Amino acid sequence: MERFTVCLTFDFDAISGWITTVGTRNPSMISRGEFGAFAIPRILALLDRYDIAASFAVPGHTAYAYPDEVRMIRDAGHEILHHGWMHENPSDLDEARERRVLEQGLEALHAVAGVVPAGYRSPAWDISPHTLGLLMEYGFFYDSSFMARDFHPYYLRDGDVISADGPYVFGREVELVEMPVAWQIVSHRMV
Numbered sequence: 348m349e350r351f352t353v354c355l356t357f358d359f360d361a362i363s364g365w366i367t368t369v370g371t372r373n374p375s376m377i378s379r380g381e382f383g384a385f386a387i388p389r390i391l392a393l394l395d396r397y398d399i400a401a402s403f404a405v406p407g408h409t410a411y412a413y414p415d416e417v418r419m420i421r422d423a424g425h426e427i428l429h430h431g432w433m434h435e436n437p438s439d440l441d442e443a444r445e446r447r448v449l450e451q452g453l454e455a456l457h458a459v460a461g462v463v464p465a466g467y468r469s470p471a472w473d474i475s476p477h478t479l480g481l482l483m484e485y486g487f488f489y490d491s492s493f494m495a496r497d498f499h500p501y502y503l504r505d506g507d508v509i510s511a512d513g514p515y516v517f518g519r520e521v522e523l524v525e526m527p528v529a530w531q532i533v534s535h536r537m538v
């Protein structure tokens with residue numbers, strides 16, 4: 348029987364996802380994001396019990412809100428991915444704003460944990476026409492937002508052309524590896 352390696356990843360959105368993705372500033376709703384930080388020691392203990400190294404996607408806003416938890420993740424030997432500044436959907440942003448969001452996320456992860464992330468996961472799993480170019484410009488090695496495979500990494504394409512009355516035109520392969528993600532554990536529309 349063929350065996351596959353499965354990588355566990357966690358999106359540590361905390362408060363940021365509720366503010367930006369859900370669009371609330373209600374203290375009760377914000378508390379749901381706080382629970383994410385409260386749960387980090389439990390998740391780390393579980394991973395430690397089974398000796399599993401995982402990856403955590405962390406927005407810059409979360410790093411500043413919960414620096415101790417982010418450093419706990421780092422000190423336990425887990426990987427930290429870029430996950431936006433305040434969990435923005437890149438497809439909602441113009442290029443200048445998307446660039447700034449990318450920089451703010453990088454600045455926060457470095458300031459809090461000394462981390463320069465190799466990977467990026469888009470909040471909302473969505474990208475803009477500029478995202479892949481920006482990721483390569485800022486030196487990212489891989490993305491984990493796409494779902495065209497299950498167990499095997501692959502190179503992403505950029506510049507696909509979609510037209511209403513013509514065939515789909517595949518773009519060119521780019522120097523960015525995709526670690527495809529399966530969205531298995533969802534309890535709310537926000538992820």
Ligand SMILES: [Zn+2]
Pocket residue numbers: 358359360364430434470471538
């Ligand atoms: Zn997220």
